[in-house]
Amino acid sequence: MVEENITVTEQKERLKVQDLKVRFFTSKGIVKAIDNLSFSIREGESYGLVGESGSGKSVTATAVMDLIPDPPGRIIRGKIYIDGFNILTDLDQLAKIRIKSPTDVIIKRKKRLIKRHNYIMSGIRGDKVSMVFQEPFLSMNPVMTIGDQIKEAILLHGRVDIANSIIKRETMNAQEVSKIVDTIMAQPDTQTRNKIIVRLCGEYAIPELAKPFTDLFENSTDRDFIINEVLSLVNTKKTGLNLEKLEESKNYFLLRERILDLNLELIGAEHSGDERTAAQLEAQIKELKSTMRSQFLLYSIKRRFMRRFIDAPFEKFAEGRTLELLTQVNIAGPERVMTSYPHELSGGMLQRCMIAMAFSANPQLLIADEPTTALDVTTQAQILDLMKEVNKNYNTSILFITHDLAVIAEMCDRVGVIYGGNLVEEAPVKEIFYNAKHPYTTGLMNAIPRAERRFEKTARLESIPGSVPNLIDPPSGCRFHPRCKFKMDVCSEKKPKLVEIEKDHKVACFLYSDEVEEEPREEIP
Amino acid sequence: MELKYFIIRRALVIIPTLMGLTILTFLLLWAYGPNLVAAGFESEKYHNVAAALAAQGFNFSDPIGTYFSYLAHLFTGNWGTINQPISAKTLTAVEIFFPNTIQLAIAATIVSVIIAIPLGTYIGARPNSPADQAGRIFSLSGYALPAFWLAYVLIILFGKKVGVVPYLNIFPYDGNGSLNVSSPIFNNFHVSTPTHILLIDALIAGDIPLFESAFMHLILPVATLTYGILAGILRFIRAGMVDASNQEFVKTARAKGVPEKTVIKKHIRKNALLPTVTVLGLLVSSLLGGVVTVEYVFDYLGIGYLAVYTAEATQVWGILVLTFIFGIILMITNLIVDVIYAFLDPRIRY
Numbered sequence: 001m002v003e004e005n006i007t008v009t010e011q012k013e014r015l016k017v018q019d020l021k022v023r024f025f026t027s028k029g030i031v032k033a034i035d036n037l038s039f040s041i042r043e044g045e046s047y048g049l050v051g052e053s054g055s056g057k058s059v060t061a062t063a064v065m066d067l068i069p070d071p072p073g074r075i076i077r078g079k080i081y082i083d084g085f086n087i088l089t090d091l092d093q094l095a096k097i098r099i100k101s102p103t104d105v106i107i108k109r110k111k112r113l114i115k116r117h118n119y120i121m122s123g124i125r126g127d128k129v130s131m132v133f134q135e136p137f138l139s140m141n142p143v144m145t146i147g148d149q150i151k152e153a154i155l156l157h158g159r160v161d162i163a164n165s166i167i168k169r170e171t172m173n174a175q176e177v178s179k180i181v182d183t184i185m186a187q188p189d190t191q192t193r194n195k196i197i198v199r200l201c202g203e204y205a206i207p208e209l210a211k212p213f214t215d216l217f218e219n220s221t222d223r224d225f226i227i228n229e230v231l232s233l234v235n236t237k238k239t240g241l242n243l244e245k246l247e248e249s250k251n252y253f254l255l256r257e258r259i260l261d262l263n264l265e266l267i268g269a270e271h272s273g274d275e276r277t278a279a280q281l282e283a284q285i286k287e288l289k290s291t292m293r294s295q296f297l298l299y300s301i302k303r304r305f306m307r308r309f310i311d312a313p314f315e316k317f318a319e320g321r322t323l324e325l326l327t328q329v330n331i332a333g334p335e336r337v338m339t340s341y342p343h344e345l346s347g348g349m350l351q352r353c354m355i356a357m358a359f360s361a362n363p364q365l366l367i368a369d370e371p372t373t374a375l376d377v378t379t380q381a382q383i384l385d386l387m388k389e390v391n392k393n394y395n396t397s398i399l400f401i402t403h404d405l406a407v408i409a410e411m412c413d414r415v416g417v418i419y420g421g422n423l424v425e426e427a428p429v430k431e432i433f434y435n436a437k438h439p440y441t442t443g444l445m446n447a448i449p450r451a452e453r454r455f456e457k458t459a460r461l462e463s464i465p466g467s468v469p470n471l472i473d474p475p476s477g478c479r480f481h482p483r484c485k486f487k488m489d490v491c492s493e494k495k496p497k498l499v500e501i502e503k504d505h506k507v508a509c510f511l512y513s514d515e516v517e518e519e520p521r522e523e524i525p
Numbered sequence: 526m527e528l529k530y531f532i533i534r535r536a537l538v539i540i541p542t543l544m545g546l547t548i549l550t551f552l553l554l555w556a557y558g559p560n561l562v563a564a565g566f567e568s569e570k571y572h573n574v575a576a577a578l579a580a581q582g583f584n585f586s587d588p589i590g591t592y593f594s595y596l597a598h599l600f601t602g603n604w605g606t607i608n609q610p611i612s613a614k615t616l617t618a619v620e621i622f623f624p625n626t627i628q629l630a631i632a633a634t635i636v637s638v639i640i641a642i643p644l645g646t647y648i649g650a651r652p653n654s655p656a657d658q659a660g661r662i663f664s665l666s667g668y669a670l671p672a673f674w675l676a677y678v679l680i681i682l683f684g685k686k687v688g689v690v691p692y693l694n695i696f697p698y699d700g701n702g703s704l705n706v707s708s709p710i711f712n713n714f715h716v717s718t719p720t721h722i723l724l725i726d727a728l729i730a731g732d733i734p735l736f737e738s739a740f741m742h743l744i745l746p747v748a749t750l751t752y753g754i755l756a757g758i759l760r761f762i763r764a765g766m767v768d769a770s771n772q773e774f775v776k777t778a779r780a781k782g783v784p785e786k787t788v789i790k791k792h793i794r795k796n797a798l799l800p801t802v803t804v805l806g807l808l809v810s811s812l813l814g815g816v817v818t819v820e821y822v823f824d825y826l827g828i829g830y831l832a833v834y835t836a837e838a839t840q841v842w843g844i845l846v847l848t849f850i851f852g853i854i855l856m857i858t859n860l861i862v863d864v865i866y867a868f869l870d871p872r873i874r875y
Contacts, residue, residue, distance in 0.1 A: 062776075118785045121782075125779065126780065135773060143795050143799075144792075144795075156782045361782075
């Protein structure tokens with residue numbers, strides 16, 4: 001129970017994006033924002049996506065969360081596996097798209113399925129993946145306090161766990177305490193010990209006691225004394241609330257989680273064509289819903305009209321957790337920040353709050369969409385350090401999106417270079433910086449100002465001529481060819497395929513391989 | 526606590542505005558000249574107009590002195606008399622007529638807000654859907670249809686028989702208004718009228734049939750007014766919803782995993798309602814200022830009704846006092862709107 005060893009299994013993929021295709025249907029035509037993009041992020045890895053403005057970085061990030069604003073945008077094709085579940089399983093059924101001409105597209109949305117899709121996505125978002133946005137000022141609700149916004153995120157997921165830990169706290173007895181104290185004292189290393197204490201405090205819904213406990217274990221070696229201290233401290237935190245009511249809440253949320261899981265299974269079954277299982281699951285969901293309606297009728301009425309009382313223990317837990325999270329992201333005066341509104345804080349502080357919010361449910365994957373772009377350099381460094389720390393401590397995978405190569409060098413293990421909606425190169429970070437293959441990547445590297453080249457004769461900063469193509473009517477073949485120094489005839493005719501040319505190093509360029517990407521013939525261009 | 530100081534500071538602004546208002550109405554008084562002004566003060570008791578005016582402290586050769594005695598009159602409630610629609614002191618007339626308007630305005634506001642918020646949320650969450658188009662037509666018609674026309678249509682449809690037009694006879698109105706001005710409603714009641722709001726007075730006296738009648742008399746005017754207000758705020762809520770749902774923070778909320786319904790109700794709507802408060806405040810102040818046509822058509826004894834009669838018969842004191850009262854109402858509703866806005870939107874610096 002108290003093992004801190006993290007075993008990194010290289011093969012496990014937290015996020016896998018396959019053949020993602022995103023289109024925006026505008027009045028000027030169809031914007032081919034993302035074309036056949038594939039990449040994957042392993043457990044504990046931080047993956048960087050670089051590119052110029054308008055190359056499709058942010059669209060990729062929002063697509064992974066399925067948050068592309070619709071209208072005008074839609075994911076047309078692709079698979080996005082989050083923790084093994086393809087969130088785009090029923091993509092084809094959600095809407096029928098008929099293209100009369102590029103400016104006249106009829107999209108017929110299926111309301112019922114979209115409703116179910118949204119329901120499932122709201123269970124996945126925030127819980128398994130969360131996102132930190134570019135503009136902290138715009139990304140916080142201006143009329144809600146920071147505390148309320150973070151609390152909301154906490155209370156949306158893992159209610160059962162919260163109820164469990166509150167019950168654990170309320171029923172904590174001497175025997176249990178002595179057992180825990182023994183295991184902690186058996187740990188010789190102070191640092192690991194402290195980590196265990198913090199984690200256990202979280203588990204028992206007493207995060208505010210972590211500090212006194214660590215002090216206690218540092219200053220004393222007397223087992224009985226410690227046990228007594230811990231017991232008395234824990235007893236002060238017990239609120240003596242009605243455990244039966246809490247159990248009821250717990251059962252209610254347990255049932256809700258069960259229904260969500262069944263829905264996920266149902267989608268899987270429907271997609272694999274297993275009609276019998278699907279029918280069974282559907283019946284099961286119906287049954288559970290009806291039991292929920294009958295068994296928890298009174299409870300849901302109470303929840304609707306007397307939420308303050310029903311949710312009071314949860315609210316209190318969320319408050320403690322919010323404070324803990326804000327302290328974790330090194331915010332000065334977390335109590336004050338909790339009651340502040342977004343306009344009262346600086347950009348750096350807000351970005352920390354965003355990160356705290358993103359971590360409220362301990363997600364396995366964090367998507368950071370240019371989280372430092374709007375911030376000044378010192379704050380940038382702090383935010384990056386914070387994210388690195390979280391990445392290390394919780395083994396969270398990070399999808400890091402930026403145009404800043406320095407940030408990439410600082411943060412990422414692997415880098416994907418994106419141009420015009422296509423992935424043109426993918427390699428470990430060192431390879432990208434010292435052994436870039438694709439002409440676009442080398443161009444990007446040469447555009448970095450370097451101190452040691454200041455006195456050279458050719459002190460001019462190199463840039464890539466031209467600008468990002470208009471994706472309504474992208475160049476044929478390789479989308480980079482009009483700007484490329486090494487342009488060949490084949491470049492404008494065929495599209496190069498992303499091929500692994502060295503270990504872990506993939507490039508899509510005819511300079512390195514002749515493989516052509518086969519465009520599947522489709523209705524949507 | 527800062528809010529308290531904000532209210533005080535904001536309320537102090539009323540004083541200079543009020544001064545301006547009194548000067549404007551005084552100019553009106555000056556323009557009417559001695560004869561009409563004296564008419565409000567039983568001038569027939571005196572030898573001539575000048576004597577009657579002098580008794581009230583007015584001297585038309587001394588503007589400054591007259592202004593101050595006019596102020597004294599205004600603030601002490603010594604507002605002279607009027608003869609139409611009732612023959613009484615102006616103060617008494619206002620006391621009788623104004624509560625009726627308050628009742629009408631509050632009822633119309635409450636009904637339209639109760640309808641507009643859920644309806645606007647529903648429509649605003651589905652821009653360009655059939656429901657949205659229907660809402661747009663509804664709003665536009667509410668703007669375009671004059672209230673008096675709608676009032677007559679409602680009377681014809683639901684009131685008593687008018688000529689040969691078929692009728693439903695649901696509500697107690699005939700085509701020429703329900704009440705006879707020569708025997709005003711307030712004299713004929715067998716109950717005492719401490720608040721002058723018939724609904725409440727009837728309840729106080731425990732007279733259920735009277736309450737019922739008062740309630741039935743209220744429905745059509747309220748419906749007419751509600752249509753107009755609803756049309757106004759529905760469009761604002763819809764626009765606010767569409768605007769707010771394109772903001773970044775909505776994406777953040779969705780990324781947190783907030784269910785779609787809660788996103789709309791908690792995150793989008795809260796921001797969408799902010800501009801609506803301002804519009805609603807303006808609408809309410811115009812209602813309280815007497816919806817002249819509606820009150821006139823329904824023979825509803827409100828302040829708008831009073832205003833029509835005083836203006837028609839050039840009863841100077843009625844005109845002056847009502848202008849003054851309308852000004853004050855506008856100022857106070859503006860103050861209330863500002864305070865509510867500051868309360869709702871934490872970004873307002875006060």
